[in-house]
Amino acid sequence: xxxxxxxxxxxxxxxxxxxxITDPADxxxxxxxxxxxxxxxxxxxxxDQIAEELDGRGIALSLTVTRHLFSLVCTCLAEDxxxxxxxxxxxxxxxxxxxxxxxxxxxxxxxxxxxDDDNPAVRATEALxxxxxxxxxxxxxxxxxxxxxxxxxxxxxxxxxxxRRFAPGALTAAVVGDVDPGFAGEVAERAFGGWKxxxxxxxxxxxxxxxxxxxxxxxxxxxxxxxDVAYGFTTIVRSDPSYYALWLMNxxxxxxxxxxxxxxxxxxxxxxxxxxxxxxxxxVVEGPLFIRAGVSGSNVDKAIAAIxxxxxxxxxxxxxxxxxxxxxxxxxxxxxxxxxxxAGIATFxxxxxxxxxxxxxxxxxxxxxxxVTRDEVxxxxxxxxxxxxxxxxxxxxxxxx
Amino acid sequence: xxSSAAQxxxxxxxxxxDNGLKxxxxxxxxxxxxxxxxxxxxxSKDERPGVTGVSHWxxxxxxxxxxxxxRDQVKGIIEQFGGSWNxxxxxxxxxxxxxxxxxxxxxxxxxxxxxxxxxLYHPDDCEAERTIIMSELQGxxxxxxxxxxxxxxxxxxxxxxxxxxxxxWLTDLQTMTRDDLSDHYKRYYIPNxxxxxIVGDVDxxxxxxxxxxxxxxxxxxxxxxRLTTREPEQTGExxxxxxxxxxxxxxxxxxxxxxxxxxxxxxxxxLDAVLTGANGLNLWASFRVPPPQRSARLYRSLVERxxxxxxxxxxxxxxxxxxxxxxxxxxxxxPLATAEAVLYEELDRVAREGITDAELSRARAQxxxxxxxxxxxxxxxxxxxxxxxxxxxxxxxDELRPAISSVRLDEVADAARAVLAPANRTTGWFxxxxxG
Numbered sequence: 001x002x003x004x005x006x007x008x009x010x011x012x013x014x015x016x017x018x019x020x021i022t023d024p025a026d027x028x029x030x031x032x033x034x035x036x037x038x039x040x041x042x043x044x045x046x047x048d049q050i051a052e053e054l055d056g057r058g059i060a061l062s063l064t065v066t067r068h069l070f071s072l073v074c075t076c077l078a079e080d081x082x083x084x085x086x087x088x089x090x091x092x093x094x095x096x097x098x099x100x101x102x103x104x105x106x107x108x109x110x111x112x113x114x115x116d117d118d119n120p121a122v123r124a125t126e127a128l129x130x131x132x133x134x135x136x137x138x139x140x141x142x143x144x145x146x147x148x149x150x151x152x153x154x155x156x157x158x159x160x161x162x163x164r165r166f167a168p169g170a171l172t173a174a175v176v177g178d179v180d181p182g183f184a185g186e187v188a189e190r191a192f193g194g195w196k197x198x199x200x201x202x203x204x205x206x207x208x209x210x211x212x213x214x215x216x217x218x219x220x221x222x223x224x225x226x227x228d229v230a231y232g233f234t235t236i237v238r239s240d241p242s243y244y245a246l247w248l249m250n251x252x253x254x255x256x257x258x259x260x261x262x263x264x265x266x267x268x269x270x271x272x273x274x275x276x277x278x279x280x281x282x283x284v285v286e287g288p289l290f291i292r293a294g295v296s297g298s299n300v301d302k303a304i305a306a307i308x309x310x311x312x313x314x315x316x317x318x319x320x321x322x323x324x325x326x327x328x329x330x331x332x333x334x335x336x337x338x339x340x341x342x343a344g345i346a347t348f349x350x351x352x353x354x355x356x357x358x359x360x361x362x363x364x365x366x367x368x369x370x371x372v373t374r375d376e377v378x379x380x381x382x383x384x385x386x387x388x389x390x391x392x393x394x395x396x397x398x399x400x401x
Numbered sequence: 402x403x404s405s406a407a408q409x410x411x412x413x414x415x416x417x418x419d420n421g422l423k424x425x426x427x428x429x430x431x432x433x434x435x436x437x438x439x440x441x442x443x444x445s446k447d448e449r450p451g452v453t454g455v456s457h458w459x460x461x462x463x464x465x466x467x468x469x470x471x472r473d474q475v476k477g478i479i480e481q482f483g484g485s486w487n488x489x490x491x492x493x494x495x496x497x498x499x500x501x502x503x504x505x506x507x508x509x510x511x512x513x514x515x516x517x518x519x520x521l522y523h524p525d526d527c528e529a530e531r532t533i534i535m536s537e538l539q540g541x542x543x544x545x546x547x548x549x550x551x552x553x554x555x556x557x558x559x560x561x562x563x564x565x566x567x568x569x570w571l572t573d574l575q576t577m578t579r580d581d582l583s584d585h586y587k588r589y590y591i592p593n594x595x596x597x598x599i600v601g602d603v604d605x606x607x608x609x610x611x612x613x614x615x616x617x618x619x620x621x622x623x624x625x626x627r628l629t630t631r632e633p634e635q636t637g638e639x640x641x642x643x644x645x646x647x648x649x650x651x652x653x654x655x656x657x658x659x660x661x662x663x664x665x666x667x668x669x670x671x672l673d674a675v676l677t678g679a680n681g682l683n684l685w686a687s688f689r690v691p692p693p694q695r696s697a698r699l700y701r702s703l704v705e706r707x708x709x710x711x712x713x714x715x716x717x718x719x720x721x722x723x724x725x726x727x728x729x730x731x732x733x734x735x736p737l738a739t740a741e742a743v744l745y746e747e748l749d750r751v752a753r754e755g756i757t758d759a760e761l762s763r764a765r766a767q768x769x770x771x772x773x774x775x776x777x778x779x780x781x782x783x784x785x786x787x788x789x790x791x792x793x794x795x796x797x798x799d800e801l802r803p804a805i806s807s808v809r810l811d812e813v814a815d816a817a818r819a820v821l822a823p824a825n826r827t828t829g830w831f832x833x834x835x836x837g
Contacts, residue, residue, distance in 0.1 A: 006431040007777050051695030056763050058679060058770025060693045075690075075774050104707040111710035111733045114648040118833075120543055223646035223836070225539035257476040258464075271529030274537035294540045326477055333483025333502055340432045341777045396543075 001184050002176045002345055008078045010177030011342035012085065014092065015350050018165035019068040021138040021203050027153060029145015031070055033109055034158045035063040039072075040101035043094040045087075047101055053087055061088070065143055068284060069354065075343060078178040082187045085175075089191035092171070095162065097155045109150050116144070120221055120228040121294070124395040127217055128230040131391045132288055138205055139285065168192055169199025172353045174346040205285050208234050211389045219395040227300050227396025231307055232290030235384045238282040238355050244368050245376035246384065247280060250289060251327040252319045252377075253310070253385075254278025261314065262291060266306050272299050289384060297397035304394075308387040315385040318378030332366045413786060413795060414605045416612075420621040421593025424612050425786050425795060427600045429779050435601030436500040436779040437509040439516065440787040443589035444493040445567040446628060446721070452577055454569015455585045457490040458534055462582055463497070463590075464488065465526040467515035472523070478508050486512075491684075492563050493720045494791045495589075500780045503602045507611060513597065514615035517590050522583040531574060538568050545647050545831050546728065553829035556641045557655040557724050561632035591622040596790045600783035632657065632722065639827040647833030650731035652709075652740050655827045656820045658725040661718040661793045667804045668816035669725060670716050674764035675756050675813070676747070677714030677727065681771035682801065684717070685784040690774065693767055699727065702747050708735045720792040724827075725820060737830050748821045755814030768805045 023030045039061055040047040054061060057080045062073045072092065076084045116122040126142055133140030144150070171192070175184045210233060221227075236246060254262040259277040266276045276293035291311075295303040339345050339362065352361045394400075414426040443456050466472035479486050484501025497516060499509040541547045551566045558564035568574075597616065599608045635657055659665040673680070678694025692713075694700045703709035711730040717723055731740045756764075776782050789797040819825075 004431075007773050009773050009777065048696070055678070055693045055696040056766060058693050058767040058774075060678075060691045062691065075777075077770055077773060104705060107707045107732045107734070108704070108710040111649060111730060114733055115730070118545070118648040225542040226536065257480055267533060268529065271532035272536065274533055274540055294536060294543075296536065296539060326480060330480045330483055333481070334485075335483065336433055336502060337483060337485065337500060340434060340779070343777070 001174075001181045002349070003179065003181055004176060004342055004345070005178050006342070008178050009075055009342065010078055010081045010175060010179050011075045011346045012073065012088065013174040013343075013346035013350055014072045014088065015172045015354070016070040016092065016166055017068060017170040017202070018070040018161070019066050020141065020143045021067050021205055022161065022165045023138070023141065024161070025136060027145065027149050027157060028141040029109070029143070029149050030153060030157055030161050032065045032144050033106065033150060033153055034161060035065050035070060036105040036109060037097050037102055037158060038095045039063065039091045040105065041096045041098040042090045043096065045090065047098065050087065050091070053083070057084065059084065067139055071350075073343070073346075081179050081184070085187045085191045092166065093192070093195050097158045099155060102155055102158070106150055106153070109144060110147050113144050113147055113150065120224050120226070120395040121292075123219055123221070124228040124230040124393045125290075125292070127219060127393045127395070128232050128290060128391060129288065131215060131217065131393070132211070132232060132234050133208060137208065165200055167197040167199045168195045172350060174349040176342040176345045176349070208286050210234050210384075211391055214388055214390055214392070216392045216400070217394070218398065218400040219393065220399050221396050224396045226294050227297050227394055227398045229293045229295065229300065229303055229307070230290055230393045231304070231390055232288050233384055233390065234286045235280065235289045236282050236286055237284065238287070240282065242376065242380050243282055245372045246282065246289075246380040248324060248327050248331070248369065248372055249314070249319065249377045249380045250278055250280040251331065252323045253314055253381075254291060256323075256327050256330065261310050262307070265310055266293060266303060270302075270306065272303055272306070300394055300398045304392060308390070311385045311387050311390065314381045318381055319374065321374055324374050324377055328369050328372070332369055335362060335365065414609065415795075416609055418592065418613060418617055420617065420619055422616050422619075423596040423790065424609060425596065425598045425790060426603070426605045426608050427782065427786065428603060428605050429600055429782065430602050432779070433503050433602050434500060434779055435503045435506045435509070435599065435603050436498065436783040437506070437513060438496055438498045438598040438783045438787045439513040440596040440598065440791045441495045441589055442493070442594050442791055443495050443625070444491050445565060445569075446492050446562045447589070447625070448562060448565070451573060452581050452585070453565045453573045454534070454567070455577060455581055456495055457567050457569065458530060458574070458577065459582055459586050460488050460490045460495050461530045461534060462522055462526060462586070463516050463520050465523065465530070466521045468519035468521070470512070470515055472521070472526070478512060479505060482508070484509075491567055492723070494788070496787060496791075498780065498783070506599070506603055506608065510611055510615040514619065517592065517595065517616070518619045520586060522579060522586065524579055527579045527582060534568065535571070535574055538571060538574065541568065545645065545649065545833070546651050546730070548645075549643055549651050549653050549829050549831040550726070550728070552641050552643055553653045553655050553726070553827055554724065556639050556829070557635070557657065557827040558632055560630050561721070562628065562630065563632075563721070563723055588625045592616060592619050593621040593624060596787055598783045598787040598790075600786065601779045635825050638823050640829070641827065642830045642832060644832045644834055646836055647831065649733070650737050650833055651831040652729040652731055652737055652744065653726060653829040654744070655724040655726045655829070656825050657722055658716065658820055660720060660722045661789075661797060664804075665816060665819075666716075666718070667808050668812035669820055670768065670805065671761065671764045671808045672751070672756070672813050672816050672820070673714040673716045673725065674767050675760045676751070677712055679764060679767035679771050680714065680716070681768070681775045682718055683775035683781055683785055684788065686775040686777075686781045696763070698747055698751065699744065702743055703729060703740065708732055708740050708743055718789070718792060737832060741828065752817040752821050755810055755817060758810065761808070761810055761813065765805055765808070769802065772801060
């Protein structure tokens with residue numbers, strides 16, 4: 001909990017440890033479908049009543065599913081805080097998944113999967129994850145599932161997943177805004193205190209080995225104006241001591257200013273792409289470092305060659321001291337900005353809690369970044385980046401030759 | 402209760418420098434940050450055939466170095482303060498921003514003053530940006546919904562330059578020259594066509610002196626000529642049907658709508674909240690948060706019933722009359738004609754019967770809550786001040802709340818009859834064709 005007074009509003013961020021990794025092996029997409037239906041009827045409220053209560057207060061619930069978390073996020077006016085917590089607690093504790101709602105929401109999800117099928121960015125990213133995390137690994141399965149699986153999911157499948165994975169011990173609530181912490185605690189106690197379900201054992205996710213050879217997959221989508229390239233590696237877990245070095249390396253490589261070295265080369269100098277960047281998602285298991293770019297079909301080979309060059313260059317020669325210092329200074333000084341809004345603070349707190357970083361993490365982070373040496377950054381680049389071990393996916397108006 | 406972020410315009414410090422630059426400053430001491438936005442009254446409506454997209458391209462060029470900021474030193478000035486920077490161009494305006502720790506204020510103002518007067522327009526950079534923008538355009542075309550949007554707007558307007566996309570038409574992007582770009586820059590990037598906004602943990606007097614120091618020497622020029630074309634009244638329904646390879650059908654309807662200075666804007670805003678949920682009025686913030694819409698009429702009739710997977714309304718505050726757009730992602734298995742028939746049934750009903758008292762209260766509550774939510778950061782507050790000053794006046798910010806609260810049932814009914822009339826609409830279909 002954190003009290004702020006910028007606006008008379010409160011951000012609520014509830015995270016249940018029931019992300020897509022808790023999907024049964026044969027039904028990927030179950031947690032995602034649950035997120036579409038969970039707020040459509042509870043023990044004491046119909047879907048219409050919930051809709052009225054939310055809409056009347058100007059609230060849009062946002063329900064998202066990542067690999068590890070099932071999150072319910074919203075912002076309400078301070079005066080509505082208690083009523084809203086009561087409502088969303090019931091949504092999390094006692095959903096009923098009414099059949100008519102399930103039918104309608106399944107159609108929505110199916111439509112959304114078909115939209116994704118026509119989206120080169122989504123297809124390239126999902127295919128990259130499936131190749132990096134192969135053999136049914138939960139990180140490699142599509143979060144929304146497939147059309148066939150979603151159509152076959154029934155009420156009992158969702159209710160059973162809910163019974164097995166939803167419990168107070170698996171829930172973290174972050175409340176940030178213009179509300180007294182004592183009062184917020186009372187409200188949370190009243191809303192969740194009666195919920196006694198025992199926390200389930202955590203789902204074990206198997207570790208992954210880095211790729212040993214280069215792989216390329218092409219998904220021709222000749223109806224599209226532009227191709228999406230996804231290029232990546234598996235790297236480290238979040239708790240790895242080299243995390244801060246790899247974070248800084250990635251920032252120099254594909255984030256700083258207009259997307260780091262990748263942006264300098266592929267966007268600014270060569271004018272090939274409107275967007276090109278890299279992202280690091282060190283996680284519970286070895287997370288991906290992936291590069292993304294959108295380029296015309298005729299530039300795909302050239303773009304991949306440029307990415308290969310940059311990958312090889314940073315692995316061989318490392319970063320300069322100035323690059324490292326610039327990125328470090330940026331990340332340290334960007335903290336007040338990322339913690340400006342209630343929603344930003346709530347997201348930060350959830351991340352801190354999920355990875356066990358401690359409530360003083362915002363204060364410790366600058367020193368953690370300052371302690372990283374150039375040698376450590378360069379070692380991280382050498383260890384994880386290598387064109388000969390890259391997994392590359394192209395989706396769009398391009399055919400391999 | 403804490404200070405409300407949306408201060409009355411009277412609390413905003415206002416000044417006009419001798420060269421005509423307007424400066425608006427709001428002190429906000431909630432975080433050790435400052436946000437600077439520089440706004441220009443130039444957008445894609447100020448473009449003639451042959452150079453569509455020039456405003457947006459100029460925006461791109463204006464990140465590529467100046468006389469006193471060499472090209473290789475653009476990066477780092479704001480980053481050393483942990484700051485972010487960006488810019489955007491739309492139909493009425495071009496805007497640039499930096500948000501960083503407050504000690505960056507001097508550097509932020511320096512960058513914006515350089516951008517106003519001293520950009521380089523190096524030929525190599527023009528060529529690099531040409532292909533970057535073509536990539537941006539093609540990325541947009543990958544999205545069938547965006548593609549349809551462009552077609553519908555171009556069909557809804559036949560005379561007014563709101564008809565062409567801000568990014569421009571592809572052939573214009575292929576043929577425009579460096580001179581086209583730099584002429585446009587010289588014509589519109591003058592202090593008396595701009596508004597500088599500063600919000601954050603700053604001292605108002607000191608910030609104004611700093612603005613004077615950085616911008617005071619830039620000479621004012623003759624104001625650029627203003628567009629005189631008005632879109633003639635639409636006298637019959639228009640249709641556009643796009644048949645392209647795809648997986649999903651989209652339905653989009655555009656209705657000519659009042660501009661921000663017209664009192665009729667507010668009843669339409671309420672009507673949209675009743676039909677699709679309240680979207681709010683901050684372009685910079687609102688598109689990140691979906692509207693509350695579970696009990697909205699079109700959500701109920703299309704999404705609840707499984708005919709569509711999404712429905713959204715868009716009432717944009719604009720300088721001149723633009724369009725109110727309703728967009729629908731049609732659910733797998735639903736014929737487009739069915740979705741369209743249900744949509745028009747609902748629109749006919751509201752045009753016939755108006756809305757209820759309960760709906761009016763809910764729409765007001767939603768819109769009022771959105772006004773709070775969308776002013777949650779100094780960046781968002783600064784956006785709103787500059788946006789409204791550029792398309793109308795900063796005083797609109799004061800009028801929003803009372804204007805929304807005073808909308809009457811009969812005004813909403815009038816808006817429904819006038820705006821949603823079949824003769825005023827352009828209907829667009831995206832009909833997906835199977836591969837091959």
